Amino acid sequence: MRTLHIPDPPAPVFDVYETYPRKARGQLLLVRTILYETAHSLPGAGRITETLKWGEPAYLTERPKSGTTIRLAWSPRRPDSAGIFVNCQTTLLDEWRALYGETLDLVGNREIRLPLGQTLPAEPVRHCLAMALTYHQRKPAQ
Numbered sequence: 001m002r003t004l005h006i007p008d009p010p011a012p013v014f015d016v017y018e019t020y021p022r023k024a025r026g027q028l029l030l031v032r033t034i035l036y037e038t039a040h041s042l043p044g045a046g047r048i049t050e051t052l053k054w055g056e057p058a059y060l061t062e063r064p065k066s067g068t069t070i071r072l073a074w075s076p077r078r079p080d081s082a083g084i085f086v087n088c089q090t091t092l093l094d095e096w097r098a099l100y101g102e103t104l105d106l107v108g109n110r111e112i113r114l115p116l117g118q119t120l121p122a123e124p125v126r127h128c129l130a131m132a133l134t135y136h137q138r139k140p141a142q
Helices: 011-019 022-041 092-100 122-133
Strands: 047-053 056-063 070-074 081-086 105-107 111-115
Touching: 011 022, 011 047, 011 056, 022 047, 022 056, 022 070, 022 081, 022 122, 070 122, 081 122, 092 105, 092 122, 111 122
Parallel strands: none
Antiparallel strands: 047 056, 056 070, 070 081, 081 111, 105 111
């Protein structure tokens, strides 16, 4: 069994996390840890690349391209929440609504909104991240 090693964020990503308020940073770093743990537990998930997309921490599975990009972000426009974002062209939000519509705050076609100051619903978030990390493996052939 592989040993899990969660790397430190690259300097540009770390710098973005440092700009977030304490509660948002803590919540998103917890989601980041869950993302790495989940990717590690999925045999088909590609290696995680951590970078910035649109100035926000982003996680990609590049080899193999098993999943869709996942972004973690906080915005002063919604200071009491943080978000997990996926590509709006995926069917993930529809799938998540069917599974967790009563548990998670699912916004539009790309966001799980996480209220700050509340306990993270870790298992639903973990499952949603697993689905995003394996999206390209699971989606039907076009």
